[in-house]
Amino acid sequence: QVQLAESGGGSVQPGGSLRLSCAGSGYTYSRYCMVWFRQAPGKEREGVAAIDDNGNKAYAGSVKGRFTISQDNAKNTLYMQMNSLKPEDTDMYYCAAMSLRNCYTGSWLHQRGDYWGQGTQVTVSS
Numbered sequence: 001q002v003q004l005a006e007s008g009g010g011s012v013q014p015g016g017s018l019r020l021s022c023a024g025s026g027y028t029y030s031r032y033c034m035v036w037f038r039q040a041p042g043k044e045r046e047g048v049a050a051i052d053d054n055g056n057k058a059y060a061g062s063v064k065g066r067f068t069i070s071q072d073n074a075k076n077t078l079y080m081q082m083n084s085l086k087p088e089d090t091d092m093y094y095c096a097a098m099s100l101r102n103c104y105t106g107s108w109l110h111q112r113g114d115y116w117g118q119g120t121q122v123t124v125s126s
Contacts, residue, residue, distance in 0.1 A: 002026040002115045004095050009120030016085050016124070022078040022095030022117055033103035034071060034078045035113060038091035038122075047110070048093070049080060052103035060109065063089075085124045092119040 008020040020036070030053045039045040049069035050058045057069050068081040078095050096113030 002097065004097065004115055004117035006093065006095055006117040006120040009093060009122045011123040011125065012085055013126050014086055014124055017081070017083045018085065018122060020080045020082065020093055020095075020120060020122075024076040024078070024097070027097070028073070028076065030073050031100070032097040032114075033100045033108055034069075035096045035098060035102075035108050035111075036067075036069060036078075036080050037094045037096060037113075038089075039094065040091045043091075045112075046091075047108055050103050050108040051078070053100055056103070058103070058106065058108070082122070085122075087124050087126075090122060090124050092121050094119045 003025045005023045033052055035050045036048040037045050038048055048060050048063055051069045051071055066084045071078045095117045097115040098111050098113040102108040102111050
């Protein structure tokens, strides 16, 4: 059974940094397009970053240059380093696994994903 568990969220001031982790079990990361999403109550889900089985990375324009997605296949763990955080980055962040085709075509931004974690809250406020 595939399970994903996010951690690393918290409260930081604008300009601060956080590193999110997503530990996976029951499958191998390299077989999926791994994605970070974020969503606040009443708002649409927003794709943030994705990484494929070859380590190719893609980002939403709103986070490009500030966030970095990575994964450790040996540990089956996905990461996202978030720097220069802004108040508008405040959201619940989720990791998701989906078909690799979504990474290859760029459609990860709009796909729901096959498996999701429970989310970790990020709050950016002074």
